[in-house]
Amino acid sequence: xxxxxSEKPLxxxxxxxxxxxxxxxCTGQTKFADDIALPRMLYCRILRSHEPHxxxxxxxxxxxxxxxxxxxxxxxxxxxxxxxxLPVSQDEHALCxxxxxxIGDPVAAVAAIDEDVAFDAxxxxxxxxxxxxTISSIEEAVTIDEPRIHEYGDGGNIHKKVSLEFGDVEExxxxxxxxxxxxxFYEGNTHLPMxxxxxxxxxxxxxxxxxxSSTQTPHxxxxxxxxxxxxxxxxxxxxxxxxxxxFGGKSDPFNHEIVVCKLSMITGRPVKxxxxxxxxxxxxxxxxxxxxxxxxxxxxxxxxxxxxxQSFLDGGGYGSYGVASTFYTGALQTVTYDIPRYKFQGVRCxxxxxxxxxxxxxxxxxxxxxxxxxxxxxxxxxxxxPAEMRRQHLVKPNTVTANYLRIGSMGLGECLDxxxxxxxxxxxxxxxxxxxRKLPSGKGIGIxxxxxICGAGLPIYWNSMPQSGVQLRLDRQxxxxxxxxxxxxGQGSDSILAYIVAEILGIDPFDIRVVTADTDLTPVDLGxxxxxxxxxTGNAAIQAAERAREFLVMAVAExxxxxxxxxxxxxxxxxxVENPEVGVSFAExxxxxxxxxxTIGTVGSYSxxxxxxxxxxxxxxxxxxxxxxxxxxxxDVDPSTGIVVVERIWIAHDIGQSINPVLVIGQVEGSVYxxxxxxxxxxxxxxxxxxxxxxxxxxxEYKSPTTMEMCDVxxxxxxxxxxxxxxxxxxxxxxxxxxxxxxxxxxxxxxxxVRIDEVPITPEKVLKALREKQRGxxxxxxxxxxxxxxxxxxxxxxxxxxxGDGREMPHVAVHS
Amino acid sequence: xxEKAHIKFRLNGESAEVAFAPHKTLLEVLREDLNLTxxxxxxxxxxxxxxxxxxxxxxxxxxxxxxxxAEDREVKTVEGMxxxxxxxxxxxxFADLGAAQCGYCSPGFLLVAEELLKKNPKPNRDEIKDALxxxxxRCTGYIKIYEAVELAAARMRGEEMELPRESIFGRD
Numbered sequence: 008x009x010x011x012x013s014e015k016p017l018x019x020x021x022x023x024x025x026x027x028x029x030x031x032x033c034t035g036q037t038k039f040a041d042d043i044a045l046p047r048m049l050y051c052r053i054l055r056s057h058e059p060h061x062x063x064x065x066x067x068x069x070x071x072x073x074x075x076x077x078x079x080x081x082x083x084x085x086x087x088x089x090x091x092x093l094p095v096s097q098d099e100h101a102l103c104x105x106x107x108x109x110i111g112d113p114v115a116a117v118a119a120i121d122e123d124v125a126f127d128a129x130x131x132x133x134x135x136x137x138x139x140x141t142i143s144s145i146e147e148a149v150t151i152d153e154p155r156i157h158e159y160g161d162g163g164n165i166h167k168k169v170s171l172e173f174g175d176v177e178e179x180x181x182x183x184x185x186x187x188x189x190x191x192f193y194e195g196n197t198h199l200p201m202x203x204x205x206x207x208x209x210x211x212x213x214x215x216x217x218x219x220s221s222t223q224t225p226h227x228x229x230x231x232x233x234x235x236x237x238x239x240x241x242x243x244x245x246x247x248x249x250x251x252x253x254f255g256g257k258s259d260p261f262n263h264e265i266v267v268c269k270l271s272m273i274t275g276r277p278v279k280x281x282x283x284x285x286x287x288x289x290x291x292x293x294x295x296x297x298x299x300x301x302x303x304x305x306x307x308x309x310x311x312x313x314x315x316x317q318s319f320l321d322g323g324g325y326g327s328y329g330v331a332s333t334f335y336t337g338a339l340q341t342v343t344y345d346i347p348r349y350k351f352q353g354v355r356c357x358x359x360x361x362x363x364x365x366x367x368x369x370x371x372x373x374x375x376x377x378x379x380x381x382x383x384x385x386x387x388x389x390x391x392x393p394a395e396m397r398r399q400h401l402v403k404p405n406t407v408t409a410n411y412l413r414i415g416s417m418g419l420g421e422c423l424d425x426x427x428x429x430x431x432x433x434x435x436x437x438x439x440x441x442x443x444r445k446l447p448s449g450k451g452i453g454i455x456x457x458x459x460i461c462g463a464g465l466p467i468y469w470n471s472m473p474q475s476g477v478q479l480r481l482d483r484q485x486x487x488x489x490x491x492x493x494x495x496x497g498q499g500s501d502s503i504l505a506y507i508v509a510e511i512l513g514i515d516p517f518d519i520r521v522v523t524a525d526t527d528l529t530p531v532d533l534g535x536x537x538x539x540x541x542x543x544t545g546n547a548a549i550q551a552a553e554r555a556r557e558f559l560v561m562a563v564a565e566x567x568x569x570x571x572x573x574x575x576x577x578x579x580x581x582x583x584v585e586n587p588e589v590g591v592s593f594a595e596x597x598x599x600x601x602x603x604x605x606t607i608g609t610v611g612s613y614s615x616x617x618x619x620x621x622x623x624x625x626x627x628x629x630x631x632x633x634x635x636x637x638x639x640x641x642x643d644v645d646p647s648t649g650i651v652v653v654e655r656i657w658i659a660h661d662i663g664q665s666i667n668p669v670l671v672i673g674q675v676e677g678s679v680y681x682x683x684x685x686x687x688x689x690x691x692x693x694x695x696x697x698x699x700x701x702x703x704x705x706x707x708e709y710k711s712p713t714t715m716e717m718c719d720v721x722x723x724x725x726x727x728x729x730x731x732x733x734x735x736x737x738x739x740x741x742x743x744x745x746x747x748x749x750x751x752x753x754x755x756x757x758x759x760x761v762r763i764d765e766v767p768i769t770p771e772k773v774l775k776a777l778r779e780k781q782r783g784x785x786x787x788x789x790x791x792x793x794x795x796x797x798x799x800x801x802x803x804x805x806x807x808x809x810x811g812d813g814r815e816m817p818h819v820a821v822h823s
Numbered sequence: 824x825x826e827k828a829h830i831k832f833r834l835n836g837e838s839a840e841v842a843f844a845p846h847k848t849l850l851e852v853l854r855e856d857l858n859l860t861x862x863x864x865x866x867x868x869x870x871x872x873x874x875x876x877x878x879x880x881x882x883x884x885x886x887x888x889x890x891x892x893a894e895d896r897e898v899k900t901v902e903g904m905x906x907x908x909x910x911x912x913x914x915x916x917f918a919d920l921g922a923a924q925c926g927y928c929s930p931g932f933l934l935v936a937e938e939l940l941k942k943n944p945k946p947n948r949d950e951i952k953d954a955l956x957x958x959x960x961r962c963t964g965y966i967k968i969y970e971a972v973e974l975a976a977a978r979m980r981g982e983e984m985e986l987p988r989e990s991i992f993g994r995d
Contacts, residue, residue, distance in 0.1 A: 023991045029918035032926025033910065035861020035901035039927065042860035123844075201865045201873055201927040201961055251863070251927030252961050284866040429994065497925025497962050668992045673921040673967055675993075680964030706870040706959065714952040717965050724993040 015575060019510040020734050023669040026502040027521055028249070028495065040205035040221040040248040045277040048207070049078055049118040051267050052125040053280065054132050055289060056107035056114050059143075059359040059699040060156065061136035063106060066115060071131035076124035079273045080132070082115045086269060090231040092224075092259045092364075094468050096166075096326025098157055101235055101265035107136070108156055108324035109359050110700055111289025113262045118270040118278050141359040143698040145298055145319045148356030149794045156324065156357040165796075166322050166355040167330050169337065171624055172801035173409040174348035174809060179313020183304025185388060189381045190300050192790045193373035193748075193766040195321065196689035197293035198366050199711055202251020204290060205281040208267040216272070217244045220264050223257045223496055224534030227467065229526045231260035236268055247524035250535075253496035254681070255365035258536045259292050259327055288704035292364030293691060295332055295355075296321040297373035300793045301381050309389055309396035313348040316340055318374060319793060320355040320363070327364035329355045331467075331627055335370025338628030340378055341408035342458045343419060343635070344400045347808060349409045352798050359699045361691070365536060367681055368741045371459065372748060376686075376766060379455035379749030383756070387439045393753070394427050394436070394454050409806040411620030411813050412628050416737070418661030418727035419456055419635035425659035425723040426454070430639040436757065449644050451758025456637045457745030461729075461738040462539025464618045464629030473612035475543035476530030477551040479508065481559075481607040485579075485594025487512060487519045489551070492532035493544045494524035498740050499670040500540045504548050506666055507733060511552035512559070513576030514593055530610065538738035541666060542631055543613045545733030550611025558607050562599035563591060616731065621813040622804045631731040634738045635661040638679075638746035640718075642754040646777055649770030653683055653751055659723035663737035668724060674739040675722045682747025684712045688767050764789025830894040834859075835903025843890055849883075850874045852890035853900060861901040861930050865959065872958030875931035876900050882938045901930035904937065912975040913937060919986060922971035924962035931958050936972045944980055946972070966990075 031037045068080045083104035091097045102113050115132050119125035139154045142164050152163030160166040180186055206220035216238060222228050225247040233240040250257055263280045270278040282290065298319040304312040318336040322329045337351030368375075386393035402408065404417040427433070435452045437444045446452065466474055478490040489508050495501040501523055505516040522528055532544055560574040563581040567574075567589060575584045582590025591599065600607050618629030638658040644651050656679050665671045688710040692702040703709040728735020748766055756762050761776035765788060772788040780786030805811025828845035831838065834857070843856045850867070853859045853876070862885060865871035869887040876885045877899040904911040913933050916922070923929040932955060939946055939954040946954065951972050952965075960968065970990050977984035 023919075023986075025918050026921070028926070029921075029923060030910070030914075032923040032929055033901075033914040033917045033933065034905060035859075035930050037926050038860070039863070041864075042854075044855075044858070199961055201871065201925070201959065202863070203865065250925060252925045254961065284868070284870075497927075499921075499924075669919075669921045669990075672990065672993055673924055673963060676964040676966045677924065677962050678964075681961070683964075705868060706866045707868070711959065711961070713959065714956045714965050714969075717952075720964065720966055722993040723995075 015577065017510060018577060019506045019516055021665050021668065024506060024516055024667055026499050027505045027516060028501055037249050039202055039251050040207060040219055041281045043207045043219050045207065045209060048277040048279055049120060049274060050122040050125045051270055051278050051280040052117050052129040053113045053263060053266060054115040054129045056103065056112040057110055058107055058136045058138060059110050059697060060139040060141045061107050062139065063103060063114065063134060064137050065135040067133040068115060071117060071128040074124065074128045074131060076120040077117060077128045079118045079270050080115060081266070081269055086235050086265065088235045090235050090260060091326050092227060092328055092467065093326060093330055095330055098159065098326045099262065101262045101269065109361050111361055112324065116266045116270060118274055141697045141699050143358055143360065143693065145321050145356050146794055148358055149796050156359065160357065164357045166326060166357050167333050168799055169333055169351065169353040169624060170799045170801040171804065172350040173804045174806040176313040176315050176348045176350040179348035180304040182312040184307045185385065186302065186304045187381065187385050187388065188300065188302040189384060189764065190790045190793060191377040191380065191764045193297045193376055195294050195296035195363060195691040196685050197288060197291055197691050198254035198256030199709065200252030200254060200256055203282045203284055203287050204257060204261065204263065206264045206267050207277060207279045208271040209277040210271040210275065215242050215244065216268055217246065218264060218268055219246045219248050221250050221257055222247045223250060223253045223494060223536055225494060225524050225526055226492060226531050226533055228260045228264055232265060232268055235265050244527040247494040250494065250496035253535060254367045255369060255536065256292055258365055258534065261290060284706060285704040288701055289361050291323065291361035292327050294366040295363040295370065297336055298790060298793055299374060299377040301377055303381065303385065305385055307389060308399065309386065309391050310400050311344060311346050314340065314346050315350040316374065317793060318353045320353065321358050322355045323358055323360040323362035325362035327362045329363065332365065332370040334624060334627035336374045338410065339371050339458055340374060341410050342402055342412055342414060342633050343456050344397065345402055346409055347806065350801060354796060360693060361701065368459065368744050369537065372685065372745050375457050375745045376748045376752065379746065380752050380764065383753045390439060392436065394423060394432055397456055398423050407619055407807045410628065411618065411625060413619055415632050415731055416663060416727045416729040417635060418725040419637060421725045422635055422637035422659035422661055423456065425725065426637045426639045426657040429721060429723065430641065430657040432639060449646060449758055451644065451754040451756065452639060452641050453750045453753025453757055454639050455746040455749035455753060457742060458633045458635050459538060459738060459742030459745060460630035461542040461632040461634060461732065462615060462630055463537045464615045465626045466533055473614045474539065475532040475547040475613045477504065477544060477547040477611045478530050479551040479555050479609045481555055481597045483598050483601050485597055487514065488522060489519055489548065490522045490529040491544050492524060492529045493540050494535050496535045498674060499667065500535060500544065503541050503545060503666050507545050507548045508552045511549065511556055514579050538741045541736055541738060542732050545736060546613040547611040549733050551609045554609035554611065555607060558600040558604050559596045562603045563596050566591065566599050619813045622802060622815040624802065632663065632729040632737050634742040636743045636746050638750040640750040640754040642751060642758050644755055644758040644773065646759055649773035649777065651687060651755055651768055651773060653687065653718040655719040655721065656747065656750065657721045658743055659725055660739060660743050661725040661727055661737065662739050663729040663732045664726050664735035665724060666734065666736050671724060671739045672722050675743045676720050678741065678743035679720050679747055680712060680717055682744040683718060686748035686751045686766055686768055687716065690767055761786035828891050830891060832893045832895060833897040835899055845891055847890045848886050849876065849888040849890045849893050850885035853885065859900050859902050863927050863930060873928050873931045875934050875958065877934050877938060880938065880941065882935045901933055904933060911937065912978045913971065916971040916975040920967045920971045920974065920990065922963060922967040928958060928960045932960065932968055940976050940979060944976060946976065
């Protein structure tokens with residue numbers, strides 16, 4: 008979507024402006040949630056379960072209540088209504104009522120005059136538990152039906168089972184020259200935002216509730232508060248404070264947010280909670296551990312005839328986004344390479360561990376890693392160059408995939424060309440004949456591609472309202488205020504609004520006041536997740552600004568006595584394009600418009616186009632546009648220690664159009680960094696006799712890359728504008744993470760000839776695989792099988808190529 | 824209630840006096856008793872570098888430093904980096920290059936970098952990495968931070984240095 012002043016050269020879009028909040032962030036002036044302090048404010052601490060799975064038999068708060076300085080203590084019975092991010096998984100309570108499901112589940116909360124008193128009081132609360140058997144892994148969850156962690160789901164400890172088949176996959180395998188099957192495991196990991204979650208609530212004397220919180224989704228928090236606290240939503244105001252990093256970890260409505268509201272309602276005073284770093288690990292909602300099996304049929308040239316992908320997700324103790332995560336482990340395989348027949352089966356289990364949810368790439372880095380390593384192995388078997396093989400079989404732009412995802416612009420070919428040329432791939436990749444290596448022993452190079460959505464086609468709760476709204480107010484002195492429910496989590500979404508409005512109104516972005524993420528002041532935007540913000544708020548901002556522009560242009564054209572189409576807005580002026588010196592200042596243009604039309608305010612909104620998929624489950628995967636990335640990694644592996652050093656990554660990203668290239672590159676580099684952490688070291692690991700105690704709930708022991716581990720990154724931006732993006736823009740916040748783990752894994756194989764089919768690639772795994780290889784066995788580390796479970800008969804959908812209409816076929820499928 | 828400790832010290836170039844519970848860390852004293860919330864916390868265990876401030880010109884972790892130990896010392900926080908309305912060159916380059924994404928770790932990085940440039944006005948990339956290795960950033964992948972330190976160092980040495988084109992637009 009473009010401004011209709013489209014002939015005008017871009018003055019703001021595509022330029023490296025500072026962020027509108029850059030100065031505040033570099034001077035310590037940005038107010039994060041924990042920076043808020045209100046008069047008479049109380050402090051909250053939450054008592055969390057040290058039992059992984061147990062009934063709560065008794066809670067005694069009397070000793071804690073007797074402690075001087077304690078003003079209130081609450082337990083679960085005071086908030087009996089459940090909530091959860093997805094309408095189908097309303098399985099959480101602000102404080103547990105009947106049972107606890109993981110170590111860290113909240114049980115009681117204290118409000119006291121300071122944090123020390125609150126902490127002491129918390130330790131005086133006595134809880135008696137009755138232990139239950141724990142479920143700690145996918146394997147246990149699919150075999151142990153009782154006790155059930157939850158009373159809902161697809162039976163036993165299975166939360167959700169999905170089975171979909173697009174076209175006849177067996178027919179595809181029959182057409183293949185080679186059929187290959189592989190099994191992979193991607194360990195869970197966590198967001199680790201530098202800012203710990205914090206929230207301040209104040210239920211004021213007008214009986215209205217305000218919550219300031221470090222949340223990526225103020226609108227969903229607003230809904231959860233109204234539901235659980237049984238207050239009219241109109242009496243609740245949620246203000247999302249700038250997030251000190253999100254990465255998906257602040258996307259659920261959280262128990263601590265509801266708890267401080269309740270404590271403020273009881274005490275009549277402001278109440279603050281700031282989670283400790285350990286508690287942030289318990290909040291989690293991070294990357295699901297996923298076990299995967301992939302079977303692919305290919306022709307000799309590497310073209311895919313059919314694919315069957317199975318994923319097994321360890322969901323932890325609650326639903327969170329898990330149903331969506333499950334679908335996402337099977338949705339986006341089809342949008343990079345042509346897959347004419349595709350079958351997906353996914354299962355998410357409940358286990359007694361912190362709940363998993365969305366982390367950067369939500370449910371897609373795991374299958375992308377599996378797919379791209381699997382393709383590397385196929386390329387080896389076919390003796391094809393893995394870069395060439397990928398290049399030959401790309402999905403075409405403006406097509407619909409077998410699972411009914413509509414592809415718009417598609418710049419992956421150009422991305423591949425850039426990283427292949429830039430990395431010197433042809434001079435470094437030795438082919439599959441190791442004796443004639445081009446790189447020295449221990450050095451290796453690997454390649455992978457990926458794609459990601461630019462926002463989800465459907466909202467989280469079913470409705471036909473816009474996903475994003477923007478409101479603009481023009482002041483007669485030339486001020487412009489843009490209001491939007493979106494929340495800046497560091498990606499620069501506030502700035503994007505200013506840049507786009509500035510571009511259309513012909514003013515400077517720093518002339519604009521941006522007001523965001525305040526449910527009292529700003530129209531709804533669904534939140535900072537699924538890489539939706541630039542595309543959706545950007546399009547809404549374009550609409551609002553175009554409407555404002557129309558008022559200005561009409562008033563100025565009348566004043567100057569020239570046709571409306573002659574008026575251009577640029578350089579803080581409105582002028583006649585045929586006679587540019589004839590015009591008025593922007594502020595005068597607003598005065599003219601306000602004189603003619605009254606107070607100038609406009610709105611814009613955005614709803615994604617409808618998706619062609621109509622089958623049950625078609626809601627996950629559709630997007631207005633898909634971004635594409637390709638990466639080449641160069642590694643140095645020490646065979647005596649197994650240590651993998653990633654020296655450099657070349658990455659090309661199809662951004663459509665940069666709204667601000669500096670911010671785009673920042674997202675690419677940050678994504679590469681996070682992907683590097685996932686492939687080399689980050690893991691949510693558990694220990695103890697029941698394998699449910701978090702092993703590393705600290706920043707020291709949860710290893711993440713420092714400056715010492717971060718690799719060099721060479722970034723190429725591919726600008727192939729997408730018709731659905733604002734000025735053609737697509738996402739960049741998540742997509743560039745995706746090719747990094749598989750590119751590194753493939754490079755490790757090139758370096759030392761072992762396949763590490765389990766993420767992260769730690770030195771121990773490399774050493775074990777090298778030893779296996781020395782013993783003449785397959786040099787491989789990873790899972791060998793997946794659990795056998797009863798899958799439901801797949802929902803059969805005819806593909807577009809078969810003449811399907813996007814709906815499931817009425818009859819029961821033959822294959823299972 | 825507990826008896827309060829009372830200290831006098833220099834804070835961002837001005838004399839300061841503050842009373843606080845004696846077990847409080849400098850981090851807590853700055854944030855809670857002096858309302859200087861520019862100093863952040865990520866772990867309060869000395870693991871992340873986010874709470875870095877300068878004490879007598881040396882970068883320290885304020886979460887591991889008792890408030891009472893600041894007595895008679897010179898403490899500098901991110902709020903003290905700009906001269907009036909004029910940003911410190913590091914603040915300028917962090918802003919220009921997008922080295923502050925969420926901005927939460929930025930105060931710590933800025934102060935460590937300031938200490939580095941005082942000691943070593945022309946650090947190479949490895950020296951910058953080494954100096955910043957105790958600070959975690961989850962947004963940037965550190966690269967924009969290195970570039971911002973290099974650019975600020977050049978400007979502080981009085982050298983002309985353009986913003987590198989590749990770090991803004993990517994490689995051609």
